[in-house]
Amino acid sequence: MKARKRPWRFALLAATVGGILLGTLAAGPAQAENGQQRTGIQLTALSVESSTVDASSGDGTVTIDWTVQDGDTAATDMLGSLTVQQVGTDGRLVGAPQALTFSFQPEWPYQANPVDGSMASAHYSYAFPVPKYARQPTARWAVVRAEAKDDRGATLAVGRQRLARYGAEFTATHLVDSTGPAYDQLGQVLGQPEYLYNADASVIARYRLNITDDESGFFRGRLVLAGPQGATVSGTFRLVPNTDGSQQCGDYPGYDSHDVWCTVDVTIPAGAPAGTWSVSRLRLTDASGTVSVFRGLSQDPVHVTQNGTLRATDFAISPRQYNNWNGTARLAVTMKPAGFRDGIASVTVLLDGCGGSVTKNPEIADDGSISVAATVPPVYTRKCAVTGIGITDGAGDTAAYGTDFHGPALDLVATQIPDTAAPVVNSASLDVTSVPASTLRRNAVLTLDVTSFVGVNRFSLTVYDASGQPVGGMSGGISSVTNGPLELQVPLYEGLTPGVYTVGFTLTDAGDLHSQYGYPNGVGLPVPGGPLRITVTDD
Structure with missing residues (x-):
């Protein structure tokens, strides 16, 4: 089936952060065009086919089934996402959420399409790839969020508590990820100002770093700056999906969560203490929830000021x-x-x-x-x-x-300073005025004595026959000449019949002002000393 363009789809995917589709979308009835209520989108079934899975080999999957109904008979398309995430023994969500995206009309990069049904009630099934690593040998996973949107504007957003009644969870065996992410090349982004004035408004210090994690891959981080009087500020960053299936961390695209570049924006509020602010701490979390914390840093300072003392x-x-x-x-x-x-x-x-x-x-x-x-x-x-x-x-x-x-x-x-004077030719001469036809092809040399305030750096010249028709020429750039001699080559092509030929030329300076000399029909200025003529003779 050929995918159809859907301008409305981007609003849903744009809210995807770290695998979670965020937002405040409300499930329930929507308004029809005539103002009457119609039934909205509903999740009517959700289950997992296995309660346990061994994911330690890296190829473990759990099939998740769900059914979505849409009461709008005019709707023809829908897209959405289920979020699957680890649940700790204390009930808190752990590590990176995993987004399982679905689409009624098949379109990449959505992962699941209906296996049967219609827009009124579509059944989806997908073999969810369970991550290989976790912080513990076994981990409990659950579907913790469901979202959808159709092409008529109806939306669905169901959170963890309402999904609990379906019991869509499973226990997985993992390899233990005991090592948190590492980093290198932490520094300011290109163009980061050394000074920041924050008397009236907040300012942003921008950093970039490379993060590696050989096991479960990078998920998110926090960068802390320390300033005078014990003040601190921080900025967060994370790996998020793009609408084309790739990932992004700040300004950098991410194609492998095991080795990513990220940018971090840290906001320093208006009126925060003046003085030097430097990176003091970095916290990195991988997809399994394993954390690395780097303390005692003091690097890449910015100078914050309100122009108070100095x-x-x-x-x-x-x-x-x-x-x-x-x-x-x-x-x-x-x-x-x-x-x-x-x-x-x-x-x-x-x-x-x-x-x-x-x-x-x-x-x-x-x-x-x-x-x-x-x-x-x-x-x-x-x-x-x-x-x-x-x-x-x-x-x-x-x-x-x-x-x-x-x-x-x-x-x-x-x-x-403006260029107000076009080039001036004080004198002009040719090294030859008569050439036998048998010697063609050859060049004559045109020597000009010029005066130019900003310098002549381009020229063009044309050779005309007795009737004023062009029969050759040359143009190009030259080294700038402000005063003195300028030599130009005048091409005389093979096949010119005996007769008298004239040369017209244009000089252009660096400010794009130009002067023309010697063209037929009185165009431009006359050549000082008279027309430039070359006679081609019989042998």
Whole structure:
């Protein structure tokens, strides 16, 4: 059966987290289009075919059967999920939930389809693969949640207590997973700001790490940051399914739960104590519920500030207009710090479009200002904006400004000096003015004396016959020329008949301004010294 596209299906799968379909979907009657009540979706049967299973070999399965009814005769499709999970001796759920997905209309990656029945009452059966590992040699498993949604909007959500009456549980024998997950390469994500200003709003510190677990595979984790005055904050992360059957942990796709990369977002609330916040603890849990805890960490700090003790004023960037048309331009970003102790240890300047820098122990000028150098790449950088300034004094106090650090806004923008003058040709000459037809094919050399503020870096030229029709030409890029001679090759192709030919050309500078010379019908400017003519003669 060909799967049909279902735009409504994503709402259900998008709520799947760690194998559990989350939400506050309500079972019960739905409203028909005429406003009359109709019977909604109901789970009418649920059972397991075996009460015990040996899963220690890795291929143990338990067949689960269930029946779902839909009272809406107009409904044609349904999808849903059963959640199977370990239940501890104290009744608490243990380890990673396992999602068993089903779909009335067959479609990957849904695992189960009806074995008989119709939308009105569909019977499903699936050989559930029981995980090989658990924390104990035997573990009790149960169906702890059921959810469904049809293509008319009716929904079903049945929790653990209501499912208990079906007795859909079994006991499995496992290999014991006694080792929790391990990790390496814990660090900040690329682009994580070194400074974070949290006076007015919370800020986020982002980390990434690689997690391995050779037995049951990774499930979830928690990363704790420690800050001043004993304050701590944490962020959680877990491996979750995607709508295409793959898995995801933060920003990273996961194809093997035994070796995954994850990103972690840790929120530091507005007004949390200013100072250095560093990773202090990491807790990792695998799918069997086995836990690893790593304490005593102190790495990858971020500097949180409200610009309370240390602060700065009188920000400036100079020059406001730079000339990078023919090389790298240099800028200076200046400011006046106040409230600092033991001098200024470092200043970090971040810029958009140009190169920032970190200056250690900057010199404090007589007027109280400090200066940080910035560089602008040649030619194509039209604007350079300061997006972040972070300052640390000798006592460790910090201040942060600009959008990159979530700090007070900065209005520090320098722009490229405009290109207002197209290239000018002062003189033009050809190395030959007459060539025998027998010597073709060959090139003539056109020498130009040019003046260009930003530099000529492209050209095109065309050879025309006596009637003004093009018979050859050439174009391309060249090394920038601002003043002096520029040599171009003029192609004279084999087969040109004897007669007089003229050359027209265009010069384009780095700012896309161009000048045209010598084209037929008076297009462009006349060539200084007269038209460029080449006569092809008989042998």
